[in-house]
């Protein structure tokens with residue numbers, strides 16, 4: 001968490017926030033491992049007919065090898081198994097990860113203006129959705 005997120009936007013969660021959400025029902029965490037070392041994770045939750053990918057991160061030295069793509073596919077399969085009809089996520093509008101999500105069949109369904117505060121001003125948040133099933 002701490003190595004993956006740019007601290008400028010305050011997107012990383014602290015330990016208390018992580019422990020808090022993991023104690024809720026229908027919240028699950030998927031780790032990606034390379035040779036038994038955790039190199040990435042997806043934190044997800046299920047609610048009624050939807051699942052939400054809350055956080056996705058890969059260690060900087062393990063990027064561009066398909067780890068995030070594999071985590072997304074695993075999350076989509078798990079969400080579908082739980083009965084979700086679509087998978088949602090929210091991302092900063094200028095996050096390069098948007099390319100990754102578009103390739104993974106996510107499309108924009110909403111936008112929150114000026115949702116993130118960063119070093120060079122405010123940034124919109126985009127809500128993306130991928131149909132399941």
Ligand SMILES: CC(C)(COP(=O)(O)OP(=O)(O)OC[C@H]1O[C@@H](n2cnc3c(N)ncnc32)[C@H](O)[C@@H]1OP(=O)(O)O)[C@@H](O)C(=O)NCCC(=O)NCCS
Pocket residue numbers: 004005006054055056057058059062063064065066067068069070091095096097099100101103
């Ligand atoms: C975004 C992030 C999760 C991507 O992880 P990754 O394991 O490197 O992604 P993948 O290797 O699975 O990428 C698959 C494809 O997505 C696209 N992609 C991934 N990262 C990209 C980037 N920074 N810029 C442009 N395209 C990107 C590419 O098309 C890539 O395929 P390619 O490497 O063959 O070109 C990682 O950079 C990260 O942890 N970033 C910081 C945290 C963050 O912003 N998380 C997302 C918001 S919650």
